[in-house]
Amino acid sequence: MTDPVRNLKSQVLSSDWSRFEKYTFEFRNPEGTWEIQQREVYDRGDGAVVLLYNPDKQSVVLTRQFRLPTFLNGNQSGLMIEACAGALEGEDPQMSAIREAREETGYSISAVEKVFEVYMSPGSVTEKLYFYIARYQEDDQVSGGGGLDTEQEYIEVMELPFDQAFCMIGNGEIRDAKTIMLLQHLKISRLMEG
Numbered sequence: 001m002t003d004p005v006r007n008l009k010s011q012v013l014s015s016d017w018s019r020f021e022k023y024t025f026e027f028r029n030p031e032g033t034w035e036i037q038q039r040e041v042y043d044r045g046d047g048a049v050v051l052l053y054n055p056d057k058q059s060v061v062l063t064r065q066f067r068l069p070t071f072l073n074g075n076q077s078g079l080m081i082e083a084c085a086g087a088l089e090g091e092d093p094q095m096s097a098i099r100e101a102r103e104e105t106g107y108s109i110s111a112v113e114k115v116f117e118v119y120m121s122p123g124s125v126t127e128k129l130y131f132y133i134a135r136y137q138e139d140d141q142v143s144g145g146g147g148l149d150t151e152q153e154y155i156e157v158m159e160l161p162f163d164q165a166f167c168m169i170g171n172g173e174i175r176d177a178k179t180i181m182l183l184q185h186l187k188i189s190r191l192m193e194g
């Protein structure tokens with residue numbers, strides 16, 4: 001297959017916590033003609049998300065934390081209910097999911113099950129997010145979680161009945177894409193039905 005892009009050039013607009021670049025490139029359009037395009041792209045690396053679930057208790061573990069971008073766009077409290085997630089820190093995505101579960105929720109899980117890999121916002125963000133689910137037991141909780149103090153995360157851990165969490169998608173209390181995807185995955189795959 002012919003490469004769809006040639007003469008790719010970029011200008012760094014910001015390079016601080018993450019990288020924001022403006023790309024200019026030639027794109028081979030469906031008619032086979034090369035045309036010049038420009039796109040601004042945000043690169044904050046890849047991430048991993050894991051939904052902890054317990055079919056015996058019919059429960060899931062979620063987190064609640066302040067998310068500035070949502071506050072800037074209509075979410076008055078800025079709080080978001082999410083499955084635990086985090087940026088990959090140079091490690092295997094599975095290990096990252098296990099580490100984030102421990103840091104954010106306090107649950108020490110030893111294995112996760114892969115669901116899928118997804119580009120969450122392909123028009124502007126490079127991030128690929130690795131999705132996992134993991135069964136947990138009550139005695140897997142080895143600390144209160146809450147995230148790293150050094151990262152000023154202030155994460156609240158919420159253990160909820162699965163049915164309640166699922167209803168919270170419908171009533172708008174849960175409006176984070178990765179979390180909705182994983183709750184729906186649990187439902188579709190009937191993993192909560194024993």
Ligand SMILES: Nc1nc2c(ncn2[C@@H]2O[C@H](COP(=O)(O)OP(=O)(O)O[C@H]3O[C@H](CO)[C@@H](O)[C@H](O)[C@@H]3O)[C@@H](O)[C@H]2O)c(=O)[nH]1
Binds near residue numbers: 018
């Ligand atoms: N100083 C500074 N700190 C930042 C910035 N952005 C993030 N941080 C800090 O870095 C921490 C990153 O925490 P993680 O748990 O690794 O990531 P996350 O914010 O939970 O992100 C996860 O969810 C995102 C949204 O769904 C995903 O985009 C991301 O890949 C990951 O899965 C944040 O809590 C915050 O303390 C920034 O621009 N500046």
Ligand SMILES: [Mg+2]
Binds near residue numbers: 104
């Ligand atoms: Mg996180």
